[in-house]
């Protein structure tokens with residue numbers, strides 16, 4: 001079937017950019033993104049393109065080009081489902097916070113609601129595409145709901161996991177390493193559905209990069225990819241601690257091992273820990289799946305990736321306390337960066353949150369500057385932890401709109417996100433206005449050690465031994 005009308009349920013970090021790029025590359029397809037969150041849809045429809053709910057380099061330009069042409073944002077979910085031949089489900093699948101599997105399993109309630117809504121509304125055959133990241137075998141649950149509660153129309157389920165990384169979403173979507181499409185390859189209808197989606201992507205992606213598999217391989221490949229990526233970060237972070245004790249430098253070690261073509265140079269940056277909405281959630285989900293099949297050794301193996309990540313965040317804040325003469329009570333610490341990585345306004349699972357919480361427990365006073373994250377978000381992240389009252393969070397932590405103000409008169413500066421602009425600051429000016437000795441804790445390894453030390457800073461870089 002040649003697709004002319006696509007609906008995407010979920011206008012978030014994945015639904016928004018993914019569909020904007022499909023609309024750009026396929027002017028003949030009408031793409032409607034729907035969401036129950038009215039404020040979010042309003043923001044996507046804003047005439048001020050700085051107000052779009054997702055910040056991604058290059059995204060505003062694409063929305064400007066396509067919105068109103070063949071890209072539409074709406075809260076009319078039923079209407080968009082009814083009109084579309086192909087429906088992407090791109091809703092959130094967070095870690096469960098209640099009941100069986102609490103803290104590990106993926107919460108599929110939003111997925112199920114979408115399936116039931118599609119079944120209720122659909123009056124013609126539809127192709128339903130899983131864009132959200134899902135536990136392996138979710139497609140069978142979606143199919144069961146659709147077939148048992150639908151109006152007798154035929155549904156084909158495809159799995160089309162998204163591999164974009166935030167901050168580079170537009171580039172990743174325009175030039176993906178691969179697109180993965182899983183379908184029911186045992187039936188003619190299943191194969192035809194796969195072909196329809198391949199055709200959509202083939203408008204801009206070479207066929208050799210569009211991989212088709214069975215449904216379960218596709219679903220599991222997404223969890224596997226994230227587990228492998230996060231494992232690399234935890235592996236290099238585990239080495240960073242050994243580097244610090246032995247006088248090795250983790251950046252030199254990364255370079256040395258990355259030049260081995262079997263290892264490769266990417267994803268070897270030691271850091272204060274990985275964040276983002278996916279890695280932790282997806283690995284916990286994988287661990288839960290393995291446990292549910294009784295595969296305890298496999299579960300323990302992958303769980304270690306999370307444990308090292310927790311350790312890395314705690315180790316960073318512990319080092320700040322230890323270095324500041326074992327007390328930060330009443331001391332001012334500036335945070336440069338709150339987002340979980342550069343070039344995004346997303347803060348989900350950002351290591352900055354845990355590091356701040358640890359330091360606030362030690363009664364530190366924190367001033368935060370992030371070029372893209374708004375004050376409201378920072379307080380919401382802290383309040384969500386429920387460690388202390390909202391009033392206390394607001395009195396102990398201040399959000400600044402100017403980095404020099406954030407660093408004014410502080411005892412220490414901590415770099416929590418690798419924003420490029422941090423490298424270009426007037427560090428002499430920052431030094432002059434700080435308490436002495438002036439400490440810098442570089443959790444991202446972005447500043448130049450020699451330059452910082454020559455200004456006079458006591459400079460600590462993650463994974464850099466001083467021995």
Ligand SMILES: NC(=O)c1ccc[n+]([C@@H]2O[C@H](COP(=O)([O-])OP(=O)(O)OC[C@H]3O[C@@H](n4cnc5c(N)ncnc54)[C@H](O)[C@@H]3O)[C@@H](O)[C@H]2O)c1
Pocket residue numbers: 009010011012013014015034035036037040077090091092093110113114131132133134162163164165166277278
């Ligand atoms: N964020 C990423 O970089 C990324 C990358 C690849 C895959 N994923 C996966 O994609 C999925 C979506 O992630 P996200 O970051 O875009 O989430 P998000 O929270 O930014 O967006 C999800 C949206 O779905 C909406 N929604 C939920 N239930 C709905 C319903 N019944 N009807 C209409 N709208 C509904 C929410 O209001 C929200 O706006 C997740 O499964 C995630 O694991 C995320």
Ligand SMILES: O=c1ccn([C@@H]2O[C@H](COP(=O)(O)OP(=O)(O)O[C@H]3O[C@H](CO)[C@@H](O)[C@H](O)[C@H]3O)[C@@H](O)[C@H]2O)c(=O)[nH]1
Pocket residue numbers: 133162163164165166167226229233266267268269270271272273274275276277278279340341
């Ligand atoms: O060498 C590295 C690489 C990454 N990170 C950190 O790891 C986290 C995740 O980074 P990244 O993977 O670049 O961003 P995400 O947007 O979380 O993307 C991941 O998660 C998405 C959601 O599933 C997938 O689609 C992507 O392929 C996968 O890279 C961030 O906190 C980074 O700072 C490091 O500390 N060191």
